[in-house]
Amino acid sequence: MSVAVASIVRLDHVKKTYQMGSETLDALGGVNLDILEGEYVAIMGPSGCGKSTMLNILGCLDRPSSGHYILGDVDVSRMEDDDLSDIRGSKLGFIFQSYNLIQQLTVIENIEVPLYYQGIDAEVSREIAVEMATKVGLGHRLDHKPFELSGGQQQRVGIARALVNDPIVLLADEPTGNLDSRSGAEILDLFDELHGQGKTIIMVTHDDEIGEHSQRVVRLRDGMIESDIRNG
């Protein structure tokens, strides 16, 4: 397993600057980071340290002001908006703090959304979505609307949706932030399981205890990497 593992995410001198009136603000000040395939990484730091900016760039929702971001073997840092949509839909899986399910859709329809935009045939898409729902333990809730589910269940739907397109990287933004400790623990167990199956997971959190679950903790401060420690 440890034979020449490829780097799946590479940030090369990534800078992100915002223009605030006359001042320029460096949200990220030239970050270098390599994440290997199958790694479980926690990105931590106090608020305003650049976590969100980094996650947006890693998630191809935003482009770096300078530097390069290589995802898999593609440099996505200068891509057009619609090409980034394709990358997000085919290579990335998003898990949000507030689940971000579409309220008018059922569980199964929510899980299918990424496949819909990939143009996957309706029957195939339904088949895969049902598999994913079963995998996260929601096989019996397919036709429920999000508001009929508990927070923990909603987050499971979110995870199933993130897995449905078989992404090369899972990006999780405070995935347990809105959950009680028991549901949170269950979600983290699910993450461990996915990690065990070889998924690459990048999780943003401010909670040290949650960070403990990961293999590697990257701490940010003022837009720079402060420390990069492998657990165990």
Added chain:
Amino acid sequence: MDKRLLAAQNTSPFAPARLKRTIILGFKSLWLHRLRSLLTVLGIVFGVCSVIAMLAVGEGASFEAQEQIRRLGSNNIILRSVKPPDSDSNSAEQTYVIEYGLVYDDLERIRETIPGVTVVVPNRIMRKRLWNATHRADADIVGTVPWFPEMKKLNMAEGRFFSELESHEKRNVCVLSASLVTTLFPIDHPIGRKLRVGSDYYEVVGIIDVESGRPGSSDEGSNLDRIYIPLTTARARFGEVLRKRSSGSFENEKVQLHEAIVQVKNQDEVEEIALIIEEILSRYHKKRDFEIEVPLELLRSAEETARTFNILLGSIAAISLLVGGIGIMNIMLASVTERTREIGIRRALGAKHRDIITQFLIETVLLSATGGALGVVVGVLIPIAIGRFTDMMTIVTPEGPILAFTISGIVGIIFGIYPAIRAANMDPVEALRHE
């Protein structure tokens, strides 16, 4: 990677399977706000109604005009005697004989002066009481020429019209209008029987079909009851002076001809010849005791009326569709703002600009097309109501609803584009952060 994800993919938002799903999704979103959606489309409903009603009324008016002209004959010019306004029958004048109207010489003059004139049908009309044994009826006796039914587009229900010979020999023959048959001949068959008028007996030779010509024909009047006799006979039996009872006193009128129809060979010359006739007649009728009716002019005025109506309803339709469209745009803009987060989620999960544009555009088009469909339903009912409560004729052709429905769809596209573009141009990061 899952093999199934590598299967042939069509990511165009207009691929039939995806389009169908987007449409279903659109219906779901609109159904979520049923009342709001319904109120939003009212403008479109009214607009579409107006379009359909407008076309139906226009169609009806032109059909009616054409019918009328078909009945009166588009090549005909109708001359009619009218009592001049200054010769009112007040009591001081009751002993005089009022003389007015068209004379036989007028027709001679017209025939001699104008080359394009082919047939002239003179009529005399007198009100008399008819008898068949003890059955009686009041009717207009029309003295006319043998080719009268042809000119007036009248059909024989039974028997025949009187002939050239009968007219020439001043025979006592008559043709009844169908409405008189039941009154005068409740039991026996009228053809071959004799009717008494005054002291003379007339043989019934034919019955004129009421439906074919009477309604709307120029000699409208209180009664449909008429009998037709040869003009020559009428002159011989009744003379030129007519005694009329009016409000208690008697009034004597001397009228040679009540009506005459001039047929022009070439339709293009109808209006020109009507002017010439007017000029000829004016020379001999200083009192203006005649009027000229040109059926072709009816078509002109019917077209004019239809045009006025169309402009009115067209403006209402245009304004309702405009206001309706703006209303829809307004609601869609609100909806886009409301669903900012959903847009963010969809973008994050791989939706491109065109996917978002398609989603919102389809929603707007569904909204306006639903309004259009409602409008078509109501719009088909309106002409029916107009037909029932007014004497305006309406015809709903299939083109009307189709046109109106298409317009509503186009309104949806036009007013949906801006909100859809606004939705698609949202920054995904900002949209995801939106509460």
